[in-house]
Amino acid sequence: MLEHYAVVDGAELDRFRATVASFLTPHRLSPAGRSVERIEGSVAVARLGPLSLVYGEHRGAELDVELTEQVDYYDVNLSWQGHNRITCGDEEVVVDGRTAAIISPRMRATMRLSDSYHQLHVRIERHAFERHLEQLLGRPVLAPIRFGQAMDLRNPAAATWASSVRLLVDDLSALDGLAAQSTNESPWSSFLMTGLLLSQPHNYTDQLTQQHSAPRPGGLRRALDLIEQHPEDDLSVERLALAAGIGPRSLQRQFHEYVGVAPRQYVLQVRLARAHEDLVAARPGTTTVADVAFRWGFSHVPRFAAAYRQRYGELPSATLNAG
Template sequence: MNGPFVIGASPQARLTSIEDVLDRSVPAFYPHTLDQLVAAQRFSTDCRFLRAGPITVVDATVRADIRMDFAEGRNGYHANVALSGGLRSRHRGVDLLTTAETATFYRPSGETSVTHWTAGTRILAVKMDLGAVERILRDTVRGPVADRWTPSVDVRGGPGRSWVRMLRHLTTELADPDSVLHQPMAAMPFVEAVLSGFLMVASPAFRQTLDRPAEPARPAAVRDATDIIDAEAHRPLTTAELARRCHVSVRTLQEGFQRHLGIAPMAYLRSVRLDRAHAELRAADPARDTVGAIARRWGFTNLTRFANQHRKAYGQYPHETLRIA
């Protein structure tokens, strides 16, 4: 993921004019118009904008019936997830309905409009940067993927429900200023998983490609990846970045790690980080340093799991290592 990895959340706000909404939403998403459908209704929108790198989300509830029309050539893929109410839209000649049971997906090109956002409806509108999504495609498959698309998905079960759960967890954590997902080392792998999950749900061809056997990895590619991890464990590395730098697909790198090392690339990264955290605990000052701060610095977001992994690897809990430092 190129460029700065921006993480943040705006305060919850009530916007009372269409101009205010456009001033906030157009820079964060895409050029569009917004029209009120029932003049007698009093317009307002309750909204909060959240961002984690290439993913931008607005959690918005409109208090009047509206219509939105979007320009061609948008710079991102898009999803609408309804938390309450319903939203009607049209994309590439297909009429779509977003409800609590069905999420809808939109590609960067083609006619796109929200024909009726019903008053009282609460939507998570999700923009996924075009470059980031297409990079996931290239890094995972490293070959052509058939141009097929699922414009809507049932979110009551199966992969659709799983992806929406991931998305909602992301938005909940971004809204919490104390969340570890405000640290790129923790956020980047999760964001990559959300983007990959989106492709698995929205692109049947991508999902079918993943079912095929991966190309065997050269031992040199695995060696190069472990060298990168050993040298850069302090950075927010992802499997996709490792694969790209080693000139193989994500699936080939994963296959190579399993074949030659018996673990996944991210499992190897966690083991290196655990070793670095252990070394830092041994060198720390118990009067000044804490287990939690050291664990979070090395990307461990669950302190209980970190403590158990540390005890399994080194025979003592982290606080014991710190106490005798």
């Protein structure tokens, strides 16, 4: 599968483990319960912007896997053949033809992979996924998305999403398919991110379902537009209320009712998102963390760095240097 994207084929156990770890999470990998003469595996990787497909298969024995670091992305585990018993904390999910499993950021897991297990990981980068949810909600996402770990593929919406992944695999197998025509971010990435958010329960499901149930008041929309257009400005509650044409208390009440956060918190998250975009896009040597912080209204760089780390899981200097 995904033969045009093969990374290793027929590799022995150590190389198979190292290859998988380089595209997913560092882990320990060992045969389960008995010695074997030879275990080998193959890996293929297709990247589509913030979403990647990582396909792996092995043969020769059951394998025990222990993640040695927390996952820092969203990982949907699908079985193409065989099964995988995944344990995260007190919850256990058996991945097979009827059930997928989702590992969310900051989780650790152990796994038992059946012999001749063929697995597909749909890897979605955390911050791109959360930004995508923010665009759907029209508000900042203040906490990581937490999915229900077991994904019942007999559920019609989940079944459609899994079928879409299979269609993508088929499309990638054709060198002139839709994925091959994409120039920048693949339309598949946005489609699958939206589909997963709609088909699998998570801690923002209620907000996403109610997003279009009640229109936002005009004053609130004017305040939100000002924040989106000029987040670097001095956006006190008083200035936002003046732009909205309502009193500060009414504006704060509408923010809590329709947006879910206070105005100051919304401004902070928009500024952090813009700073993150600049740091990711910056070329080495063209800017500094302080430049980006001041550009988006942060007057105290250490406080900016602390808020950024809490939001994105790393210091802004790490994001800048990764570019």
